[in-house]
Amino acid sequence: MYDIKRPWEELLDLLKTNNSKEIKAYLNALKSEEIVRSMSRISNEDQRLLLSLLSPEDAADLMEDIPSAQAVSIIESMDVGDAAAIFNEMESDDQADLLTELDPEDAEAIINTMELDEAEDVKKLIKYDPDCAGGLMITEFLTFEESSTIGEVVKNLRDNSEEYKGYNVQYIYVVSRRKFIGVLQMKDLLLSKLSTTLSSIVITNAHTVADTDPLEELIGFFDKYDFYGVPVLNEKKQMVGIVLRKHILEAENERASIDMLSTQGIVGGEELRTMPTLLRSKRRLSWLSINILLNIVAASVIAFYQDTLSAVIALAVFLPIISDMSGCSGNQAVAVSMRELSLGVVNPFDVLRVLFKELSIGLLNGMALGILIGFAAFLWKGNIYLGLVVGGSLMINTIIAVSLGGTIPLILKRFGIDPALASGPILTTITDMLGFALVLSMASMAMDKL
């Protein structure tokens, strides 16, 4: 099927030649997803060899390209000196992100081996919660005193153009003895005379955020304002960094992925198949083992009605259907609530409103599904009462499942519990118990007709 070599095979061949120039050219030509895939296919030893052949700058670029879980495992297998050399070349927020994910001892060793000024910066950054402005900002920005003239700024930019290469020089920030004053666009510099002082043209009503502002607020900020980035001030109103829109969007993306994984029972963050099997198994099992206990609790309802079930064994066919369908209907409502929460269209106090909205959907869909399954039961056994019991149960249980599914995420959020992780298991346990109890108790009552 494959006549041509796959990227990682090509890469392994190049590694054998030790030709770092060709390796670099080859990596540059690869698409980023091919790099990510190739890195996950070659051995840990080959990963180290590859990084040692690249310059620290190129190695840093590579590390920023691949998923952080992958980067962490590579770094932990590296020599401290080599790792520190690569960290020196990374953007400050990537440094901090990776360092906080490393084993604390490894992280400290690397920081102690990094260049002094880089180490200083990153030490401040890793103290911040990674999901607040301080943890999301970069520290590469340009400030000038308000008394400077445009001529001085232009000269400074010209003289340090090499050093400023990695900086975001779309804006310059104006300060007065470290205190933030305002912002200037490059365009503003271009359109004024060289002798103008910054203080006379600086935009002083610039928007800023506090280093402690949480991600939600930053998402809201960039939803509202169309900026490339925003200055971050500490409690003394000194500028400590800039938060870039792209980093907030990336963090939002990251959070949505973790949420998606949580909904399906992948806990403890991202799982990649390059991670150790035992770790992956353990993490998945931690969620499954709680779920199986909840399942046993729910199924014990069936044990309670054993005699009814023995008498009308046909009911056993419908128990898994009612359990599964109620779960599906409820999870649809959960998904809509999760989405509306993340859009900000509902907030955790809108429980009643959501309940009311979901009740009508539950009624419509409960009726449709109930009639369908009731009719199927009637066709199969020719007993109208069996159809009524099964169909009626599914109808009532759908209404309950949809109402619960819509409201549970809001209630969990209100009590500070992660709705992505907990909504599903709570919902299905309740609806399973209710569903089983409905069918079997209604059947008990209509026993002589079944």
Place this chain on the structure above:
Amino acid sequence: MYDIKRPWEELLDLLKTNNSKEIKAYLNALKSEEIVRSMSRISNEDQRLLLSLLSPEDAADLMEDIPSAQAVSIIESMDVGDAAAIFNEMESDDQADLLTELDPEDAEAIINTMELDEAEDVKKLIKYDPDCAGGLMITEFLTFEESSTIGEVVKNLRDNSEEYKGYNVQYIYVVSRRKFIGVLQMKDLLLSKLSTTLSSIVITNAHTVADTDPLEELIGFFDKYDFYGVPVLNEKKQMVGIVLRKHILEAENERASIDMLSTQGIVGGEELRTMPTLLRSKRRLSWLSINILLNIVAASVIAFYQDTLSAVIALAVFLPIISDMSGCSGNQAVAVSMRELSLGVVNPFDVLRVLFKELSIGLLNGMALGILIGFAAFLWKGNIYLGLVVGGSLMINTIIAVSLGGTIPLILKRFGIDPALASGPILTTITDMLGFALVLSMASMAMDKL
């Protein structure tokens, strides 16, 4: 509980005063999610009144803030002239996005009423697939002929600063008779003499994308290169727009949300609770009704083994547990595959590799869960054979579920079927059937011991 007025109550009060200045000030002070929430709480009539009190610019800002489904329903209830006035003030990509979501007749009427040059631009944009570079780009960019001098550019920028306000003036693009030549940063202009011609300093090896490039490729592009935006060229190598990183990240976010909703059975794009109940019910039901048929097929396996079940009624307790737990284990693997597909760590041809990786997890977790449930069965009935049948079935079925869960998304993707929508139902139907068959056939064989 609430002593203070909620934002939409405040807004409704302000609407009664007809004071557009105060309304604007109030909206500016609100957080974007409060605006979104408030808009979804007030009647369609009040929404129209609100927009009529705002200037078209402010109304356009508001429309860009709220979810598109909400914006569409507001626009469709508006006067064509009012709607066109608002569209004139939107960014080109937002214009195109909303117009393609409108009823085609409404869209045409609005385009015909818009300003001529805006209408021209948007007519070109809506011809593109919304998920390719042409559909994602904005058309607000600045080009200059390569023969121009920096002095001429600076004069042009100064003279038109009002008009260029909405433009992304971080870069200027250099063309030669409409053909794209290269790019210049504002900084480059600042650091050169006014008499320099653009052709002598333009960066000619600038990266560009084609207007037909799909979203996946653009995501890969911005993963690899740290640009604010990239010029979009048509087949004649003329520059037709710029794709901004933020729009790609937003599109990626949007796609992830739609995927999350699909996994849980919300089809046809986003569902908001402000949409008509009948539409929401119909969309959810379209997925549920397929699912209930699949459920009936799976449960028919139970009907086939009715006699076994009558003889050992205790088994009925375990059928829903095996069905649910296999589904959970399989869906964990589905979630990891979906994530790895979106990261590009696996591609649809890695089926064997994923299968192998999941088999070991399936073995470990299958054993753990099997022992747990087998032990529970043994404790309950004091029959070791019941434990072996139930535990063995869950173990085998978990291994199968995990292997299938990991590979189904890849296989579906390979055949062009949306894995977010179809993986779950296919997985659970297969594992339900197998799980029921395993328990009941093993029980049949061990009947005299149970």
